[in-house]
């Protein structure tokens with residue numbers, strides 16, 4: 375066997391190991407083993423970095439190595455540091471675009487260019503310019519769930535893993551008492567609440583606060599406080615329990631965040647579980663594939679799976695489409711250079727904060 379064959383075999387074995395004991399996921403692996411082998415061969419032959427967001431379906435997720443899976447922040451960092459000539463981004467388009475902004479000399483592929491995001495899709499650079507005109511002197515912090523032209527008009531980018539730190543930093547650097555946060559209206563309200571709790575006299579303005587714009591994640595907006603309380607009652611998960619936890623994403627409504635044991639980015643949730651070995655039951659108020667993926671990593675934890683909240687955009691990324699994209703090197707993501715340079719500045723400023 376050649377060196378490459380050994381490497382593919384060992385990757386296949388480790389995927390199978392990861393999915394063994396996960397019932398349907400293991401069966402799914404066996405049914406798709408040939409296709410996955412073909413994908414791994416192409417990844418090896420073409421020297422591709424395959425980044426996988428935490429919301430990918432388990433089989434797609436398992437194609438990425440341990441250090442190539444994660445939240446938006448972790449994957450941006452990986453994209454920025456890779457020496458591989460091709461990046462395949464298993465996630466939505468704004469994520470692949472961010473990889474291109476950070477690694478312009480690389481070929482960045484996405485399996486389906488239609489993989490959008492309800493937060494990113496409605497907003498343009500004009501919205502940011504209008505807010506700047508309305509609130510002169512206020513720095514603009516833009517959530518990574520946005521396209522390059524919007525990032526290019528912003529002072530800072532941020533992700534759910536560092537949004538509060540970046541907003542505080544932007545206010546400190548500019549000396550302003552007000553920060554414009556785009557485009558997630560619910561996350562902005564959560565940030566405003568956290569700042570108040572921390573004693574910060576800082577105003578956050580965002581779409582929907584003083585106008586009829588509204589930026590929302592179509593998945594996370596569906597969670598309600600009543601739903602969380604039901605889960606706690608039905609599954610015996612009282613707030614503050616040492617053996618159970620409800621973990622909530624910052625994109626959820628503030629009433630849902632108020633019901634959480636912990637709030638964070640998708641990878642923050644995984645780290646929270648790692649830090650608490652006494653946990654035996656966890657509910658994740660986020661996209662449902664995340665629980666399926668974490669179940670492989672934390673076999674000792676029961677993930678309450680009453681969830682029916684899937685992201686239609688993330689689900690566009692399938693093995694079939696990945697194979698085609700790798701075979702023909704199609705669905706390349708590109709960003710005009712003038713926009714890329716400006717967007718990069720906002721991302722670099724974020725990466726400089728933490």
Ligand code: 13P
Pocket residue numbers: 428444445446447519533534535591625638639640641
């Ligand atoms: P994370 O950066 O926390 O993974 O979130 C990305 C996202 O799209 C959440 O809906």
Ligand code: SF4
Pocket residue numbers: 466490491492493494519591592593594625661685686687688
């Ligand atoms: Fe966008 Fe929500 Fe899907 Fe994340 S889960 S990609 S925020 S629509």
